[in-house]
Amino acid sequence: MAAAGRFLQPLLRTFSAQTRQLSAAAHGETHQAARTWKILSFVVALPAVGVCMLNTYLKMQHHSHDRPEFIAYPHLQIRSKPFPWGDGNHSLFHNSHVNALPTGYEGGEH
Missing domain, CATH: 1.20.5 (Single alpha-helices involved in coiled-coils or other helix-helix interfaces)
Structure with a gap:
């Protein structure tokens, strides 16, 4: 050493x-x-x-500020478990004008 x-x-x-x-x-x-x-x-x-x-x-x-057409793709409708906030169906940064739910846009057409 x-x-x-x-x-x-x-x-x-x-x-x-x-x-x-x-x-x-x-x-x-x-x-x-x-x-x-x-x-x-x-x-x-x-x-x-x-x-x-x-x-x-x-x-x-x-x-263009128009909504894109909603197409119900099966892979977008998968919810293996609800989101841990709100009603469990909306993403964390959900925008009702742009982001569709698995069933379509909220509030009809604008």
């Missing part, structure tokens, strides 16, 4: 010295990398978010 400690101690000192040298050299590179990412954030990321917002707004203007 003591022999292993005597053997590993010089290796650890060498490794520690190399790590400090690399750390000092990398400090300038780290500053440059941070500056590069900051520039990319303002020049690429923010305009990309703006373009996505514009695209979403324009698509929303042309979107």
Whole structure:
């Protein structure tokens, strides 16, 4: 055990010295990398978010707000056990205009 400690101690000192040298050299590179990412954030990321917002707004203007036709697919009518909230038939984020129940839309046609 003591022999292993005597053997590993010089290796650890060498490794520690190399790590400090690399750390000092990398400090300038780290500053440059941070500056590069900051520039990319303002020049690429923010305009990309703006373009996505514009695209979403324009698509929303042309979107039809009519309900899709209800088709009673058998795999959509499976309820092995009721949901643990409400009446057990509505999903957690149920929207009566868009989400149909197994028997059809609620409240008839709008």
